[in-house]
Amino acid sequence: MTDETSDKEKELIQQRQEKARGWRALGLDPYGNGFTPLHLAGEIARTHAEATAEALEAAGHRYTVAGRVMAIRSFGKAAFLKLRDRSGELQIHVKKDALGEQFERFRLVDVGDFVGVTGTLFRSKTGELTLAATQFLPLTKAVRPLPEKWHGLQDHEMRYRQRYLDLIANPEVKEAFLRRTELTRFLRAFLDERGFIEVETPMLHALVTGAAARPFVTHHNALDLDLFLRIAPELFLKRLVVGGLERVYEINRNFRNEGLSTRHNPEFTMLEFYQAYATYQDLMDLTEEMLAGAAARVTGSTEVVYQGTRLSFAKGWKRVSMADAVREAAPELGQDGVRDAGALRAELQRHLPPAEAAAAEKASAGELLGLLFGRLVEPRLLQPTFVTHFPTVLSPLSRRSDADPEMTDRFELFVAGREIANGFSELNDPADQRGRFLEQVAAKERGQAETMDYDEDYVRALEHGLPPTAGEGIGIDRLAMLLTDAPSIRDVILFPLLRPQGH
Secondary structure, X not given: OOOOOOHHXXXXXXXXXXXXHHHHHXXXXXXXXXXXXXXXXXXXXXXXXXXXXXXXXXXXXXXXXEXXXXXXXXXXXXXXXXXXXXXXXXXXXXXXXXXXXHHHHHHOOOOOOEEEEEEEEEEOOOOOEEEEEEEEEEEEOOOOOOOOOHHHOOOHHHHHHOHHHHHHHOHHHHHHHHHHXXXXXHHHHHHHHOOOEEOOOOOEEOOOOOXXXXXXXXXXXXXXXXXXXXXXXXXXXHHHHHOOOOEEEEEEEEEOOOOOEOOEOOEEEEEEEEEEOOOHHHHHHHHHHHHHHHHHHHHXXXXXXXXXXXXXOOOOOEEEEHHHHHHHHOHHHHHHHOOOHHHHHHHHHXXXXXXXXHHOOOOOHHHHHHHHHHXXXXXXXXXXXXXXXXXXXXXXXXXXXXXXXXXXXXXEEEEOOEEEEEEEEEOOOHHHHHHHHHHHHHHHHOOOOOOOOOOHHHHHHHHOOOOOEEEEEEEHHHHHHHHHOOOOHHHOOOOOOOOOOOO
16 A cells, blocks of 8 residues: 555555455455456447337346445345446346345445346336346455546646556546547558558667658667667658568657647657658648548548537648748738748737747748747648748758758648648658758757657669659547547547655
8 A cells, every 4th residue: 555545545555455354254356367258248239228128027138247336235135236247237146045145246236347147137226227146246445446436536746647447437538548449440441451561660760861850869788878768659660661662651659858838748640651652742642632531531521510619521621831831820921031030030029028039030031930830820821731842941851842951841731720741742862851850960069959860771762763652640648639529649648647645
């Protein structure tokens, strides 16, 4: 027991431990094994939901179920239990006349225990479908009681720290994670059907590559080598395209050493996929189809309500360049101002606190355009919107636009004011890629924290030839938030990172 256990809880634990000893005295192991349920409680309830009492009695079906006891209503020599398994709940009736000596086992049962039951169905006096127990076996004694208000556990800190209690107390939490599972299942099937191959790439990297972010650092003892938890698998996946795996994807855990927020967790799940002989425009079309299908599969509709806002995932999403989006939000910049560092800096100073504005003094026009976009435009993008043509300086792995080399063939998808996906036509010119890596190295030397290392082997791979390719990353956690109406990313990650208690 921890120091956080109250005196009342300690007393209840002692009482339950005594009951466990009581089971042992009856020849039962309170932590036994080997009981196999043959049926599921929820399926029984759904199958016989409309059956009459007469039909149930005539059928006389026998069922064997197992699960956690969620409620007990005792009447001396009989009782009703509410039993829950992975499929749902079913009422159980235990009666001394029916169970005989096994009824003594029931007397030692508490809410939270696991039991196995065999019996036949009937309707109670209130009309509730009920399994009349003919055999009753305790399976696991829960020595620590559920919280007194388990039926309405609302303490968010406790819910995240003790997710097992959250799942017990709040059935809608389980439903949210089942939806998340259905989401990833759909994404896999969607890509598999289109000839993509699922692969696995390293999580320990010798270089900081794949995205511009701060890494987590670890150490390999045998090699005496510092390594980085992967920021993104991008460069490894594109190596596979060089090797002839023309359509690949990975659903992976990424790690970025950043702050915590309702939209950020330092470890998160991404879908990344790469398609040879495709462009960023092809991937925008693919993404519309994929996410419209995902919304329909997970929620039953392409119309999704998120935190009170109705979002439409039906095809036909808006597409706008970053420059045009900033012009629309800041019309005083005019046609040419979005490329003028002085004009952009002056506009930025109107919207940023002095300290942040001062930090942007040395930023290039492309970097300033990105900062203005993040400040003025991004929060307003509620409906699914593709923002295209990012400045080259912000896109070290993206192909330059043929029409405008200062911009790239890149898009980001925004929904509900947040980035959901990032995709682009891949840079496959090894000389250009070498130069972009060197620009990243120079930025790091200037003190910029979120940069990539120079990856000579990746340049070497490009020199062997990367076919025209487009690639994309989609944030599974953020997409799951939208499709489960979750206000925080912690609501769609089973065990989010939290500050240790007492710190």
